[in-house]
Amino acid sequence: MYETSPLLHFAEDTLQIAALSFMAIVYALKIRWILKFPAAKERQKPTAPPGRDGRKGALYSLAAIAMPWAMASYRERPLRYIQFAVFHLAVAASILMSFLIPYAPETIASPAAVGLLQAIFAAGILMGLMRLWRRLADPHVRAISTPDDYFSLALLIVWLGASIAAAPNAREVSETPLLVYFFLTAFFLVYVPFSKISHYIYYPFSRYYLGKTLGRRGAYPLADPAAMLKPES
Amino acid sequence: MARERSWRAQKVVERLEQKVNRQVLLSLAACVHCGMCTEQCHYVLANPDDPTYAPAYKADKLRKLFKAHIDWTGRAFPWWVGARSVYTDEELEDLKDTVFGKCTNCRRCSYNCPMGVDMATFNRLARGLLVHVGIMPEGVATVAKDQWEIGNQMGVLKEDYLETIEWMQEELQDEFDDPGIEIPIDKKGAEVVYTINPREAKYDPRTIAEAAAIFHFAGENWTMVSEGWDMTNFGLFNGDDELGGACARRVYDAARAIGAKRIVISECGHGYRSTRCEGPNWSKTDLPDIEMESSIITMLRYIKEGRIQVDKSKNSIPVTYHDSCNMARSCGMTEEPRELLRLVCSDFREMYPNRQQNFCCTGGGGAMSMAEYAPRRLKSAKIKAEQLRATGAKIVITSCHNCVDGLTDLIKHYQLDMEVKQLVDMVYNALVVPKPAPKVEVPVAVAPAEIPAKALAGYKILVIDDEPDVRTYLRVIFKDKGAEVLEAPDANQGWRQIRDQKPDLVTLDLVMPHKTGEKLYWELRKDERYKDLPIVIITGYGKTDKPTVRFHEFIAEKGIPEPNAFLEKPIDPDKVIATAIQVLSAGIPTDRVH
Numbered sequence: 001m002y003e004t005s006p007l008l009h010f011a012e013d014t015l016q017i018a019a020l021s022f023m024a025i026v027y028a029l030k031i032r033w034i035l036k037f038p039a040a041k042e043r044q045k046p047t048a049p050p051g052r053d054g055r056k057g058a059l060y061s062l063a064a065i066a067m068p069w070a071m072a073s074y075r076e077r078p079l080r081y082i083q084f085a086v087f088h089l090a091v092a093a094s095i096l097m098s099f100l101i102p103y104a105p106e107t108i109a110s111p112a113a114v115g116l117l118q119a120i121f122a123a124g125i126l127m128g129l130m131r132l133w134r135r136l137a138d139p140h141v142r143a144i145s146t147p148d149d150y151f152s153l154a155l156l157i158v159w160l161g162a163s164i165a166a167a168p169n170a171r172e173v174s175e176t177p178l179l180v181y182f183f184l185t186a187f188f189l190v191y192v193p194f195s196k197i198s199h200y201i202y203y204p205f206s207r208y209y210l211g212k213t214l215g216r217r218g219a220y221p222l223a224d225p226a227a228m229l230k231p232e233s
Numbered sequence: 234m235a236r237e238r239s240w241r242a243q244k245v246v247e248r249l250e251q252k253v254n255r256q257v258l259l260s261l262a263a264c265v266h267c268g269m270c271t272e273q274c275h276y277v278l279a280n281p282d283d284p285t286y287a288p289a290y291k292a293d294k295l296r297k298l299f300k301a302h303i304d305w306t307g308r309a310f311p312w313w314v315g316a317r318s319v320y321t322d323e324e325l326e327d328l329k330d331t332v333f334g335k336c337t338n339c340r341r342c343s344y345n346c347p348m349g350v351d352m353a354t355f356n357r358l359a360r361g362l363l364v365h366v367g368i369m370p371e372g373v374a375t376v377a378k379d380q381w382e383i384g385n386q387m388g389v390l391k392e393d394y395l396e397t398i399e400w401m402q403e404e405l406q407d408e409f410d411d412p413g414i415e416i417p418i419d420k421k422g423a424e425v426v427y428t429i430n431p432r433e434a435k436y437d438p439r440t441i442a443e444a445a446a447i448f449h450f451a452g453e454n455w456t457m458v459s460e461g462w463d464m465t466n467f468g469l470f471n472g473d474d475e476l477g478g479a480c481a482r483r484v485y486d487a488a489r490a491i492g493a494k495r496i497v498i499s500e501c502g503h504g505y506r507s508t509r510c511e512g513p514n515w516s517k518t519d520l521p522d523i524e525m526e527s528s529i530i531t532m533l534r535y536i537k538e539g540r541i542q543v544d545k546s547k548n549s550i551p552v553t554y555h556d557s558c559n560m561a562r563s564c565g566m567t568e569e570p571r572e573l574l575r576l577v578c579s580d581f582r583e584m585y586p587n588r589q590q591n592f593c594c595t596g597g598g599g600a601m602s603m604a605e606y607a608p609r610r611l612k613s614a615k616i617k618a619e620q621l622r623a624t625g626a627k628i629v630i631t632s633c634h635n636c637v638d639g640l641t642d643l644i645k646h647y648q649l650d651m652e653v654k655q656l657v658d659m660v661y662n663a664l665v666v667p668k669p670a671p672k673v674e675v676p677v678a679v680a681p682a683e684i685p686a687k688a689l690a691g692y693k694i695l696v697i698d699d700e701p702d703v704r705t706y707l708r709v710i711f712k713d714k715g716a717e718v719l720e721a722p723d724a725n726q727g728w729r730q731i732r733d734q735k736p737d738l739v740t741l742d743l744v745m746p747h748k749t750g751e752k753l754y755w756e757l758r759k760d761e762r763y764k765d766l767p768i769v770i771i772t773g774y775g776k777t778d779k780p781t782v783r784f785h786e787f788i789a790e791k792g793i794p795e796p797n798a799f800l801e802k803p804i805d806p807d808k809v810i811a812t813a814i815q816v817l818s819a820g821i822p823t824d825r826v827h
Contacts, residue, residue: 033305034262039255043513045520048565065347072590073269073345080269084347134268140277141268143284144293146315148306149266194306196314199348202263207349209256217510218565219589228590231583 002172011182012102019189026193027201034205048218057215060222061207070225083127090124091156093117094163098185101169101178109169117167121160128157152195159184241366242319246302248362253303257355261299263348264289270342270352275592276335279613288342291331292352295359325368332359333370334606337598338470339558344589361472369471372602377467377476384483385463387431397434398457401442409446409666416445419491420456426493427457427528428464428484428508430501430634437634443661444499447532450667451540455497461487464498465634466507469559470599474515481512488523496525500655502557502597502633506564527566529632532660533573539783542665548578552659553626555584555640556591557633570632573656577663582624592616594631596639611646614639618647629653668785684807688814690715695736697727697753698771699745703804707740707771710806711813724748728756731763738817740809741796743772743784751787758793767816771809773802 004012046053068074074081097117100108108117132153135141159181166181192198214220222228238246253261266289271277276286284290293315300307300316307316319325340353363369364377379388395418402416417423427448433440441457448455461483468477488496498505509525512518535541554574560566567588574581586592595614600606621629621644629640629651640653694716696707701722708718719734721727723745731739739757743750750772757763770784788795797816800809 030305034255034258037253037255037258041514043517043519044510047509049568052565061349064349071269071345071347072586073273073347076272084267138268139282140271140284140287140290141266144266144268144287144289146266146313148314194310196265199263199265202259203348205255206259206263206351209259210343210349210351213256214563214565217563219562220565222589223568225590228588229586231585 004171005175008171008175008178008182011179011186012098015182015186016098016102016189019186023189023193027198030193030198030201034202039209042213042216046216048216052215052218052221054212054216057213057220058208058211060215060220061211062204064207064211065203067225070222072229075226075229083130086120086123087127087131087156090120090127090160090163093120093124094160094185097163097167098182101166105169108167114167114169118164121163121167124160125157125164128153128160132157146196148195152197155184155188155191156197159188236320238318238320239322239325241322241325241368244366245319245325245362246298248365249298250302252358252361253299256351257358258299258303260350260352260355261292261296262304264292264296264350265348267347270346270350273342273345275339275341275595275616276609276613279615285331286335288336288352291336292350292355294328294331295355322368325363325366328359329363329368329370332356332363333373333599333603334609337558337593337595337600339593339597340562341558341590341593344562357469357472359472360470361474364471364473370603370605372604373467373471373599376599376602377471377473380463380465380467380480381476384460385431385434386465386467387435389431389434391459394434394462395459397438398441401438401445405442405446405449414446414449416441417456419459422492423454423456424493425453425455425495425497425531426488426491427455427497427499428462428487428504429457429499430465430504431463432634432638433499437637440499440655440657443657444528446661446664447535447541447657450664451535453535453540456491456493458487458491461485464496464504464508465501466504466512467599468515469503469507469511470602477507477511477515478517481508482516482518484508485512485516485518485520485523494522494524496523497528497531498525499528500632500634500657502559502635504634505566505632506559510564527560527569527632529566529570529573529656532656533569533576536573536576536660541660542667542783542786543577543660543663544665545575545577545579545663547663548659549580550628551580551582551624551626552578552628552630552654553582553584553621553624554587555594555621555629555631555636556588557631557636558591558593558597560632561591562589566632570630570656574630574659577656577659578630582626584620584624584626584629586620592620594633594636594639595643596635597633601635601638601642607642610639611643614643614646618643618649621649621651622647627651630656630659632656665786684714684810684814687715688810689817692738692813692817693717693719693734693736694813695719695721695727695730695734695739697721697724697730697739697745697750698742699723700742703742703771703802706804706806707809710809714810716813724750724753727753731757731766736766738767738769738813740769740771740813743770751784754784754796755787755791755793767797767819769798769800769809769812769816770796771800771802771804 064070068081135145162181162184165177171178211220270288274288280286297315297317300314301311301318306314336356338353338356343351343353376386380386398416405414406412464484466477466480468480498508505527536543595610595617600610637653644651694711696704698704699722704720711718719730719736721730725748741750798812
């Protein structure tokens with residue numbers, strides 16, 4: 001029976017826990033920092049018509065990302081939504097895999113599971129490269145891109161590449177792909193709180209406040225987003 | 234060595250640190266530079282090759298400053314995340330050019346941002362930072378100064394304002410040949426205070442007259458005020474919360490001084506948003522006893538309640554509707570204007586995109602007061618012009634004075650065959666002006682002084698009125714003349730009394746709960762048994778007031794005969810007796826005439 005090397009054991013267990021703990025601490029501090037800033041209060045009476053209020057607006061706003069038809073930006077460019085969805089799905093799958101390999105390897109041991117994961121990662125890489133290309137080629141996006149934007153995206157693409165190699169969990173053949181994957185994951189976890197990748201920490205807050213305000217005023221939820229954009233043919 | 238900052242730049246940095254609240258912080262921190270907002274901005278669509286118009290690029294001007302001074306990573310690794318502070322007045326001028334000259338705070342990008350970044354809110358904040366150190370377009374400075382000093386953003390003097398109101402009142406009186414039409418000023422105890430945009434007093438007073446006519450024919454107890462009448466608020470545009478609070482407070486104080494229950498805000502997008510939504514926050518005022526509503530809601534309510542009648546065939550030219558950004562995106566008012574338009578116009582055509590996804594008129598955010606950016610504004614109006622042209626409409630309706638000016642400008646620039654109107658114009662044009670109520674001539678033969686003591690002896694008179702005092706009063710005066718008097722507090726009981734007691738004469742009130750007097754009148758006239766029953770309508774309010782007006786419309790529409798007589802409250806006892814005698818004399822066999 002194959003025995004995992006101490007280095008890989010460290011990389012997939014101790015190092016991950018340490019990196020995750022670090023990330024959690026930084027996130028906690030970040031949330032504390034956000035909450036230190038006073039939230040603007042709405043003093044006026046609610047102006048929404050019956051059926052709309054701040055709570056409904058906030059819920060609608062939080063769900064907006066799952067409703068591409070409600071945003072002209074995605075509705076008019078569905079490929080970008082596909083890019084977004086597949087890329088984020090691949091990242092989520094890789095995060096999940098970083099837990100499953102060390103603690104429940106049997107769940108993704110079958111060739112079908114490995115194949116599915118690799119397909120998701122490959123699709124994620126493709127979408128990531130398309131996003132990177134857009135960032136480089138579109139003058140509007142290039143003009144707003146910072147080194148962090150490029151690096152974060154490149155990091156995730158490379159990490160997804162490492163995920164493809166690590167997915168079979170073939171440590172008895174070679175530990176190198178797993179070592180690369182877990183060291184990259186640890187770096188990713190430590191880097192994330194300081195980079196744009198931490199946007200998912202902001203997402204619930206920013207969408208909640210926007211939705212609450214617009215809901216209280218009756219602008220959210222949108223009644224019929226599709227009908228606003230194009231006449232029925 | 235630390236780079237030296239100009240005094241203004243230093244103040245901007247200090248104030249930024251004071252002004253950032255949680256919502257702004259999140260909007261500044263959450264952007265992932267995905268660029269999804271790019272094509273949602275009318276400036277970008279008109280300038281596709283210039284990335285400096287992209288919402289995220291414009292937002293980054295403030296975001297860089299935020300990162301340099303507030304954000305963690307930005308302070309530690311500024312180059313890595315694009316953090317950059319401001320040092321010179323030239324940099325502040327550049328920021329001014331962006332936040333005033335390349336964005337109308339329309340909020341369309343925010344609706345289409347996956348992260349929910351509210352760019353309009355922090356663009357306003359950036360404007361406020363600059364205004365605080367005196368950097369702003371000249372027009373913005375002038376307007377803000379007028380609003381601070383004179384109390385309205387167009388510097389309309391009180392005398393001129395009052396003179397304009399008086400002029401409009403005379404116009405209305407002439408137009409309707411009715412000296413009773415008034416535009417009240419500072420009328421204590423009025424239920425409604427009507428507030429306007431100074432543009433109406435200065436350039437377009439006709440809208441004041443139109444609104445006044447609508448209030449008048451609706452029988453509203455309303456007034457305008459001599460101070461605090463300007464509901465617009467340049468604080469929204471220049472980011473100055475102190476000005477915003479001062480303007481809003483003026484309006485609230487004026488309404489409180491009158492004792493009004495409602496502030497009606499004329500059609501103005503930013504005025505509506507400022508007065509109703511933002512004003513209480515800026516002015517730190519709670520208004521538990523005063524409702525605020527747009528005149529759109531008021532007009533719609535009058536029509537629905539039957540207080541005014543409209544005929545949409547009077548507006549048969551094809552119209553479309555432009556949603557003001559502040560009305561639709563910031564206040565959610567999208568359906569009510571359409572409902573009203575469909576009631577007063579016969580050919581309404583939707584514009585696409587619309588509602589919260591509509592494009593800005595390009596005159597918003599105070600853009601109409603920034604002459605230096607006019608060419609840029611008109612260029613960016615290309616998408617709006619295309620939207621308008623595609624509707625095939627001849628009139629574009631909007632509920633905002635900024636939009637009126639912005640659209641008028643672009644229609645001229647792009648040579649569209651259209652004109653701009655507001656909802657009040659359309660409602661006024663569709664108004665069915667009530668005919669004056671017919672008067673019953675009291676015959677000379679039965680002049681009050683000559684009425685015999687028991688002139689009504691032997692007659693049975695039924696009084697149907699929901700007000701106990703009125704019933705008692707009529708009972709006393711009819712009894713005094715010898716009549717037997719029956720009473721009913723509502724239409725249903727009245728109907729039963731008619732059937733069971735067979736009165737010789739009925740006096741009928743129109744405004745009653747549950748079933749109205751006009752409904753009962755119609756039922757009686759339809760019924761073969763009672764179609765000739767003498768009925769005298771006795772109802773309240775003035776001569777052009779709602780029940781009488783509605784009643785005459787009603788009987789004309791139903792094709793039923795006029796009542797035997799029509800009297801108004803307050804009740805003149807001699808007139809009531811004389812009328813009863815006259816009616817009974819005409820309809821009763823001669824042997825029963827006294």
